[in-house]
Amino acid sequence: MGKKLxxxxxxxxxxCHIWVGPYASQLLADWGAEVIWVESRYHSVxxxxxxxxxxxxxxxxxxxxxxxxxxxxxxxSANINRHARNKLSITVDNRTEKGxxxxxxxxxxxxxxxxxxxxxxxxxxxxxxxxxSKANPQIILMNMPAFGLDGPYxxxxxxxxxxxxxxxxxxxRAYPHMDPGQLSDVFPADAGGAxxxxxxxxxxxxxxxxxxxxxxxxxxxENFIPYIGDFVMDYTMxxxxxxxxxxxxxxxxxxxxxxxLGDEQWVTIACRNDHDWNALCQVMENPTWTNDPRFSDxxxxxxxRLALDEYISxxxxxxxxxxxxxxxxxxxxxxxxxxxxxxxxxxxxxxERRFFEDVSHPDAGTHSYPGIQWKLxxxxxxxxxxxxxxxxxxxxIYKEVLGFTAKEYEKLVSEGxxxxxxxxxxx
Amino acid sequence: MADLPLTGxxxxxxxxxxxxxxxxxLLADAGADVLKIEPPTTGDPARxxxxxxxxxxxxxxSGVFLFLNTNKRSVTLNLESNRGQQIVRDLIKETDIxxxxxxxxxxxxxxxxxKTLSEINPNLVxxxxxxxxxxxxxxxxxxxxxxxxxxGGAMISSGHIDEYPLKLAxxxxxxxxxxxxxxxxxxxxxxxxxSDEGEQVDISFYESWMGSIDRRTRDLxxxxxxxxxxxxxxxxxxxxxxxxxxxxxxxxxxxxGRRFLDRLLPMMGLEHLANEPPWNDPVALVQPESAQEFDAxxxxxxxxxxxxxxxxxxxxxxVLGAPVNTVEDIVNDRHFIxxxxxxTIDHPATGPLSYPGFNxxxxxxxRPNRTPAPLLGADTNGVMEHLGYSPEEIGLLxxxxxx
Numbered sequence: 168m169g170k171k172l173x174x175x176x177x178x179x180x181x182x183c184h185i186w187v188g189p190y191a192s193q194l195l196a197d198w199g200a201e202v203i204w205v206e207s208r209y210h211s212v213x214x215x216x217x218x219x220x221x222x223x224x225x226x227x228x229x230x231x232x233x234x235x236x237x238x239x240x241x242x243x244s245a246n247i248n249r250h251a252r253n254k255l256s257i258t259v260d261n262r263t264e265k266g267x268x269x270x271x272x273x274x275x276x277x278x279x280x281x282x283x284x285x286x287x288x289x290x291x292x293x294x295x296x297x298x299x300s301k302a303n304p305q306i307i308l309m310n311m312p313a314f315g316l317d318g319p320y321x322x323x324x325x326x327x328x329x330x331x332x333x334x335x336x337x338x339x340r341a342y343p344h345m346d347p348g349q350l351s352d353v354f355p356a357d358a359g360g361a362x363x364x365x366x367x368x369x370x371x372x373x374x375x376x377x378x379x380x381x382x383x384x385x386x387x388x389e390n391f392i393p394y395i396g397d398f399v400m401d402y403t404m405x406x407x408x409x410x411x412x413x414x415x416x417x418x419x420x421x422x423x424x425x426x427x428l429g430d431e432q433w434v435t436i437a438c439r440n441d442h443d444w445n446a447l448c449q450v451m452e453n454p455t456w457t458n459d460p461r462f463s464d465x466x467x468x469x470x471x472r473l474a475l476d477e478y479i480s481x482x483x484x485x486x487x488x489x490x491x492x493x494x495x496x497x498x499x500x501x502x503x504x505x506x507x508x509x510x511x512x513x514x515x516x517x518x519e520r521r522f523f524e525d526v527s528h529p530d531a532g533t534h535s536y537p538g539i540q541w542k543l544x545x546x547x548x549x550x551x552x553x554x555x556x557x558x559x560x561x562x563x564i565y566k567e568v569l570g571f572t573a574k575e576y577e578k579l580v581s582e583g584x585x586x587x588x589x590x591x592x593x594x
Numbered sequence: 595m596a597d598l599p600l601t602g603x604x605x606x607x608x609x610x611x612x613x614x615x616x617x618x619x620l621l622a623d624a625g626a627d628v629l630k631i632e633p634p635t636t637g638d639p640a641r642x643x644x645x646x647x648x649x650x651x652x653x654x655x656s657g658v659f660l661f662l663n664t665n666k667r668s669v670t671l672n673l674e675s676n677r678g679q680q681i682v683r684d685l686i687k688e689t690d691i692x693x694x695x696x697x698x699x700x701x702x703x704x705x706x707x708x709k710t711l712s713e714i715n716p717n718l719v720x721x722x723x724x725x726x727x728x729x730x731x732x733x734x735x736x737x738x739x740x741x742x743x744x745x746g747g748a749m750i751s752s753g754h755i756d757e758y759p760l761k762l763a764x765x766x767x768x769x770x771x772x773x774x775x776x777x778x779x780x781x782x783x784x785x786x787x788x789s790d791e792g793e794q795v796d797i798s799f800y801e802s803w804m805g806s807i808d809r810r811t812r813d814l815x816x817x818x819x820x821x822x823x824x825x826x827x828x829x830x831x832x833x834x835x836x837x838x839x840x841x842x843x844x845x846x847x848x849x850x851g852r853r854f855l856d857r858l859l860p861m862m863g864l865e866h867l868a869n870e871p872p873w874n875d876p877v878a879l880v881q882p883e884s885a886q887e888f889d890a891x892x893x894x895x896x897x898x899x900x901x902x903x904x905x906x907x908x909x910x911x912x913v914l915g916a917p918v919n920t921v922e923d924i925v926n927d928r929h930f931i932x933x934x935x936x937x938t939i940d941h942p943a944t945g946p947l948s949y950p951g952f953n954x955x956x957x958x959x960x961r962p963n964r965t966p967a968p969l970l971g972a973d974t975n976g977v978m979e980h981l982g983y984s985p986e987e988i989g990l991l992x993x994x995x996x997x
Contacts, residue, residue, distance in 0.1 A: 359773065389930075400661050404648065537811045
């Protein structure tokens, strides 16, 4: 029996969608907050409410269990169910004045509000400091716009892939030998939800100390620019502009990914110093090329890194990636196999750390989910509940939190606020 | 005017390089008093990492170090000496949060385990950052950004299908972990505030990425649901999708559907094309040949405009698109300048330089500009005097290499 979860008793209203906001609220829900995800039957924040039948027939429906969208696809999407665990769902038609009044009542009963809409939309739905603090002077409101609550780009719309381009990431990570063209989007800016979650808890500390609410502005771009802080400093100190870095590092060689035995099997190797290099040579059984003067010290290895990579690739080509990783690690050399999803699920280390957890979802079935990201020594934690079905917690929230009578509740059902299905009009 | 949220919270940093210092930077920006413990003479290894100011390698001129350690104080201490360990134990009495990133078991050997330290200060939160966790098969494995992200992150599907997998730029992978550690720190600190009892946080680089929302958890759960594996991008087969050349660099589009084209064509002054094949045929529109045919019109048009012109046009027209910015573009961008994002910080070794600003704004709380990163051991004497050491004793300990 450990301590109770730190955020137990903290109620959070969550107006977030892809992905920086939902990640923040996921972490807060994981650590005990009662996160109420505010949804609407007239607008899906769960992706396509009903995937195109043609796509389904071709077996191309993405991310549904067994590629079957089922009767209520919105409850079966991996993209949603991965982050919404431990959260509750309410539906309310916030296009109507009555809906907005319900939202204001919820604000009055909550500790924190999170939203990551473009500011013009947040303003339309009353998710501003003026409105929120009127409803609840002790509220902690976090707006998470892409660019800010003011400034020339205030209402510029953006997705994760654009943020990657805008914030300087895409051009730096581009391959050295080709246009940035098609790189697969990665969304490290969205991972900023972690820093946002930290800021919310800072707000709770502020409120505990002062008894007052707090308006927090968490701008995705401004949180992400420091992630390339070393490149920014090289520019402001030396006027240098880095582009097309690929996998190279300015202080290490070798520092690359190498192809291994099998289809799409890769291993990364990095040598920080002569010790690492000598150990690598030992594992490779000291082939004669390693005596080449081009590889005699860390500077010459850096200068000749392309040739070096060729040699190492030749060595790894017929090796198992895990064998390479474990053999190098046995001698203290940083090396990591490139883990595909299957590798992650089969990883003995994660198994030993009990990282993955089985979760049963009424619409999606039982599967193994990525679990809680860190451990507290006196506060055991695990996923407490599956992602909510759309509107699953309406009854609890309307009746117990807001105090609506059964009769009022039925009226809200008939008016379309409450339900577990999207309206027919939602694509 | 209220204090910053963490004003008065005392943080002891027994960490180096990127992850731990980024965490404590976030805490310091929120008002915490961060005391950084560094090895005598050499300091935090980040002091030896480039880029250096004017490319002059110097302990006080590493851009990475200067950036990561604003708003902190520095004390040098040899943790492997008995007196050094005693000084840490003394400091723990006045510490709320300790952030450390030593290999598992290292602090235990020095008599500085969580168990020992929590007996001195039961409220203490001890945040232990490792590559892989305090236990498990890989607990003693080595790692750098590249190798750790390869395992924990979505590297297998980053990049181009015909090329090798691509890492994230620079040390982004570390900075994300630093943010996760800040969140983890706050969960434990909040629990300690409520219960008057601290605890130890076990957080790893590997699991911070394995559970990260960017794409990793999606791809993992899709695999659990369907057995599918994620892949890197295929050569462009979708119309107007990806980074395209323009007059002064690249511009990124990521759409190709009907609605997108209905907005894009008028933006290009080519609305008449909407009624001509193949652009009027939804089936033909999604064929790779159409994408190539469109490129022949699109690229010459793009080359007439700059990133900024395209950006403004796209926003006006409701077309989702974004400039592929360089660091130079960002630093000079009118938006961040108007928001007063950048901070000028005057460090004795470099003079005033522009630094990235705060990652979060607390409205209604006045926040002073950051203080520059400390010179190595700048606060050693002051802290030792505070602990009751005389100038003679401080001189002796300095001579013995303890401080």
